[in-house]
Amino acid sequence: MKDAMTTVQDIVNNKNQEIWSISPESTVFDAIKLMDDKEIGALAVMHENKLVGILSERDYARKVILKGRTSNDTRVGDIMTREVIFTRPDRGIKECMAIMTTHRIRHLPVIDNGQLVSMISLGDVVKEIISDQEYQIEHLQHYVAWEESY
Secondary structure (H helix, E strand, O other): OOOOOOEHHHHHHHOOOOOOEEOOOOEHHHHHHHHHHHOOOEEEEEEOOEEEEEEEHHHHHHHHHOOOOOOOOOEHHHHOEOOOOOEOOOOEHHHHHHHHHHHOOOEEEEEEOOEEEEEEEHHHHHHHHHHHHHHHHHHHHHHHHHHHOO
16 A cells, blocks of 8 residues: 655665766766666766766766767766755655756755665656556545445
8 A cells, every 4th residue: 555645765665776876087988888788867976985966968968069078088077967956765756856847857866864875767756656646546446436336
């Protein structure tokens, strides 16, 4: 049975726990290759086990391709998003959807006690919201069927 409010922790519990990251000193080519290999759209940028940025396909498109830079000569730290918007495991998924919509981002790091514990995507959030709605519809259909039987 689903709780009244699904949290980020619920998404984290259902995800692969692997967090893909890269160093700010790595080349953008290495970052894009890792994203391609893992079929993901963003990487956590870590320095000494601390989240220092996030690198997305959007960063690559806007800060490398459009600026005439090359992937092999550009460092991740030169183009990563430094002001990382994040969430916590206890936040509701509707709040996450609002954060992602407001800031026009597709990936949201999950920080717990100062540590990166997961990275959720807009797709993860949408999937969970749809699952919640399907559960509520099914619950209401059972209730209506029960009411009609009396």
